Amino acid sequence: xxxxxxxxxxxxxxxxxxxxxxxxxxxxxxxxxxxxxxxxxxxxxxxxxxxxxxxxxxxxxxxxxxxxxxxxxxxxxxxxxxxxxxxxxxxxxxxxxxxxxxxxxxxxxxxxxxxxxxxxxxxxxxxxxxxxxxxxxxxxxxxxxxxxxxxxxxxxxxxxxxxxxxxxxxxxxxxxxxxxxxxxxxxxxxxxxxxxxxxxxxxxxxxxxxxxxxxxxxxxxxxxxxxxxxxxxxxxxxxxxxxxxxxxxxxxxxxxxxxxxxxxxxxxxxxxxxxxxxxxxxxxxxxxxxxxxxxxxxxxxxxxxxxxxxxxxxxxxxxxxxxxxxxxxxxxxxxxxxxxxxxxxxxxxxxxxxxxxxxxxxxxxxxxxxxxxxxxxxxxxxxxxxxxxxxxxxxxxxxxxxxxxxxxxxxxxxxxxxxxxxxxxxxxxxxxxxxxxxxxxxxxxxxxxxxxxxxxxxxxxxxxxxxxxxxxxxxxxxxxxxxxxxxxxxxxxxxxxxxxxxxxxxxxxxxxxxxxxxxxxxxxxxxxxx
Amino acid sequence: xxxxxxxxxxxxxxxxxxxxxxxxxxxxxxxxxxxxxxxxxxxxxxxxxxxxxxxxxxxxxxxxxxxxxxxxxxxxxxxxxxxxxxxxxxxxxxxxxxxxxxxxxxxxxxxxxxxxxxxxxxxxxxxxxxxxxxxxxxxxxxxxxxxxxxxxxxxxxxxxxxxxxxxxxxxxxxxxxxxxxxxxxxxxxxxxxxxxxxxxxxxxxxxxxxxxxxxxxxxxxxxxxxxxxxxxxxxxxxxxxxxxxxxxxxxxxxxxxxxxxxxxxxxxxxxxxxxx
Numbered sequence: 001x002x003x004x005x006x007x008x009x010x011x012x013x014x015x016x017x018x019x020x021x022x023x024x025x026x027x028x029x030x031x032x033x034x035x036x037x038x039x040x041x042x043x044x045x046x047x048x049x050x051x052x053x054x055x056x057x058x059x060x061x062x063x064x065x066x067x068x069x070x071x072x073x074x075x076x077x078x079x080x081x082x083x084x085x086x087x088x089x090x091x092x093x094x095x096x097x098x099x100x101x102x103x104x105x106x107x108x109x110x111x112x113x114x115x116x117x118x119x120x121x122x123x124x125x126x127x128x129x130x131x132x133x134x135x136x137x138x139x140x141x142x143x144x145x146x147x148x149x150x151x152x153x154x155x156x157x158x159x160x161x162x163x164x165x166x167x168x169x170x171x172x173x174x175x176x177x178x179x180x181x182x183x184x185x186x187x188x189x190x191x192x193x194x195x196x197x198x199x200x201x202x203x204x205x206x207x208x209x210x211x212x213x214x215x216x217x218x219x220x221x222x223x224x225x226x227x228x229x230x231x232x233x234x235x236x237x238x239x240x241x242x243x244x245x246x247x248x249x250x251x252x253x254x255x256x257x258x259x260x261x262x263x264x265x266x267x268x269x270x271x272x273x274x275x276x277x278x279x280x281x282x283x284x285x286x287x288x289x290x291x292x293x294x295x296x297x298x299x300x301x302x303x304x305x306x307x308x309x310x311x312x313x314x315x316x317x318x319x320x321x322x323x324x325x326x327x328x329x330x331x332x333x334x335x336x337x338x339x340x341x342x343x344x345x346x347x348x349x350x351x352x353x354x355x356x357x358x359x360x361x362x363x364x365x366x367x368x369x370x371x372x373x374x375x376x377x378x379x380x381x382x383x384x385x386x387x388x389x390x391x392x393x394x395x396x397x398x399x400x401x402x403x404x405x406x407x408x409x410x411x412x413x414x415x416x417x418x419x420x421x422x423x424x425x426x427x428x429x430x431x432x433x434x435x436x437x438x439x440x441x442x443x444x445x446x447x448x449x450x451x452x453x454x455x456x457x458x459x460x461x462x463x464x465x466x467x468x469x470x471x472x473x474x475x476x477x478x479x480x481x482x483x484x485x486x487x488x489x490x491x492x493x494x495x496x497x498x499x500x501x502x503x504x505x506x507x508x509x510x511x512x513x514x515x516x517x518x519x520x521x522x523x524x525x526x527x528x529x530x
Numbered sequence: 531x532x533x534x535x536x537x538x539x540x541x542x543x544x545x546x547x548x549x550x551x552x553x554x555x556x557x558x559x560x561x562x563x564x565x566x567x568x569x570x571x572x573x574x575x576x577x578x579x580x581x582x583x584x585x586x587x588x589x590x591x592x593x594x595x596x597x598x599x600x601x602x603x604x605x606x607x608x609x610x611x612x613x614x615x616x617x618x619x620x621x622x623x624x625x626x627x628x629x630x631x632x633x634x635x636x637x638x639x640x641x642x643x644x645x646x647x648x649x650x651x652x653x654x655x656x657x658x659x660x661x662x663x664x665x666x667x668x669x670x671x672x673x674x675x676x677x678x679x680x681x682x683x684x685x686x687x688x689x690x691x692x693x694x695x696x697x698x699x700x701x702x703x704x705x706x707x708x709x710x711x712x713x714x715x716x717x718x719x720x721x722x723x724x725x726x727x728x729x730x731x732x733x734x735x736x737x738x739x740x741x742x743x744x745x746x747x748x749x750x751x752x753x754x755x756x757x758x759x760x761x762x763x764x765x766x767x768x769x770x771x772x773x774x775x776x777x778x779x780x781x782x783x784x785x786x787x788x789x790x791x792x793x794x795x796x797x798x799x800x801x802x803x804x805x806x
Contacts, residue, residue: 362697
């Protein structure tokens with residue numbers, strides 16, 4: 001029997017948690033040359049599975065029963081010395097964040113050649129030759145130059161290619177990928193997924209691929225295992241599970257994936273512009289006497305209009321300038337040129353007045369609330385500063401909590417008592433408390449599980465219908481944009497590549513960049529066909 | 531709550547807490563056990579501990595009761611430690627917060643000032659201050675506070691630098707809240723735990739600085755501090771070593787207590803070290 005076999009594996013959590021087992025008797029198998037995707041939301045136990053196979057369980061976690069075998073060997077019985085010989089040589093891993101997985105003080109060639117020097121005892125020269133060949137295999141643009149480069153000199157996608165080269169250096173039997181493309185842009189993600197699939201077939205490697213994204217599953221998996229709260233609830237060939245899911249949890253997860261086809265254009269209220277952006281420019285210049293870096297144009301003549309009561313989506317990859325745009329609109333950042341007018345008024349320096357013009361919902365639900373103050377105080381503080389009486393502001397906070405679907409009495413509680421989705425609702429309530437003309441949402445659902453994401457998107461749509469909100473919606477996720485936005489602006493390197501009604505732009509993209517973005521959205525062929 | 535539990539699970543932290551409580555108890559008990567002036571003449575000078583049941587810890591070269599000075603000295607050491615630390619923490623947080631929150635020119639000016647203070651050895655600076663302004667209790671305490679703030683300022687600045695770009699601070703800024711609110715309500719509460727922990731180090735050093743001054747007979751001679759007692763014993767160190775050794779042990783235990791308490795607080799307040 002070759003490949004990886006996990007049988008009836010149970011892993012205990014430390015006492016005092018919300019459940020007793022991280023894994024409750026799961027059985028999985030990956031054959032050589034096969035890709036098994038383990039998919040689930042946060043807390044499902046998918047990452048614990050990966051670390052158990054690597055023998056890297058976090059302190060406090062203990063195997064209760066079950067077995068993990070690779071080929072003929074029982075991995076749970078290995079000594080530390082045997083583990084060192086196994087990791088890297090027989091089991092390799094690619095992590096989510098390549099920047100933190102690479103040593104910033106060693107060159108790429110140095111780190112890569114260590115694999116052969118340590119495990120195979122090759123000389124430095126031979127190892128470097130192997131490293132060069134490996135970098136060529138992962139299709140880095142300049143393999144010889146990359147050998148001498150430091151990790152920070154490479155882009156995210158290039159770093160992940162280096163990680164893959166390192167993982168596959170010793171031809172391991174098993175490759176574990178833990179969300180390897182989550183931190184990458186869609187076009188880079190598509191390339192990296194294709195690379196993993198190609199190399200895996202060439203080397204006949206068994207791959208255990210951990211992800212939360214059904215689009216990625218559709219692109220890469222041979223078989224899928226869906227996990228929920230430490231159980232495998234459904235397992236089968238990718239076509240079966242994605243198109244004919246049997247378990248209700250799988251069905252719910254798949255239903256929550258926002259379809260890329262935009263709903264038919266709703267009649268837009270003819271109300272005129274609430275937010276006008278005219279010729280915005282912003283350059284990040286190098287400062288300092290000793291170092292000159294190339295100036296980066298984050299915004300380069302951006303002009304756009306948000307109509308009252310509608311949603312304007314700003315989509316683009318990292319570095320496109322979309323977050324800079326959001327920060328300029330709420331006044332966190334100054335402009336170099338151009339004007340922003342909200343409800344006919346130019347943006348003011350007066351913080352109190354600006355607060356009623358634009359408010360922001362942030363990306364990270366854990367960083368956007370002060371952990372040491374009650375959530376109600378954080379919602380009420382804005383109106384109080386603007387002159388509302390304390391009692392009135394707290395009553396308003398309770399009303400807003402009810403509006404965003406939270407218990408009104410939860411205002412007294414502290415952020416750590418809420419889940420990620422609930423925190424995002426609090427963030428929305430905080431923004432609405434100022435009754436802003438424009439609500440700027442900067443990737444508000446990117447950090448959320450797909451089912452929670454669907455709920456927050458639904459909330460934003462409901463609120464827009466009820467309160468007539470005007471929303472500037474920043475996102476990298478075209479699926480999300482398709483569901484929420486009326487109009488969309490595609491940005492590339494600080495410029496607008498294409499703009500128009502979302503249904504038109506997404507079904508009939510004219511700009512080459514928009515076309516490549518749409519083509520790179522993972523899982524189109526499977527998820528959109530059905 | 532979680533931090534409190536973690537604190538009481540660590541034996542060194544509990545030992546530290548008990549030592550500090552013991553010193554506090556000594557200070558509180560001093561006027562009850564020794565209602566007379568501890569600096570008053572009590573008996574024949576230089577009686578060894580245990581030689582005379584009236585003086586369980588013996589008498590010093592001037593014939594004063596060492597036990598009485600030890601108990602009253604606990605109050606002085608705690609008072610100096612506490613007041614000097616408060617002065618250092620208030621100055622340090624003020625300067626560090628402004629430098630870290632505003633950055634730019636304010637940061638440059640304030641940090642150069644801090645470095646200027648730090649490059650002077652703080653004991654030398656303390657000697658200068660005491661030499662110029664005299665050696666009363668008040669001057670000594672304020673002077674110790676004045677030489678101890680730079681590390682607090684640097685620590686506070688570092689915390690502010692990383693916290694001021696958090697999204698919740700941006701959110702409050704967008705809500706139209708003024709700078710003082712951002713500094714005191716949003717950033718400072720989150721920056722405080724490491725500063726409080728460091729304050730325990732400042733306190734230990736403050737007690738030690740006062741003793742060093744007293745050993746050189748530059749501290750206020752009219753108060754019964756532990757350092758003064760050590761200074762008195764200096765001349766008879768070879769023959770009646772207990773005069774210096776007894777308050778020396780007291781200082782050692784007090785500083786050990788404060789340090790362990792600080793370390794325990796650090797472990798308890800640092801979420802990364804909390805048991806998972």
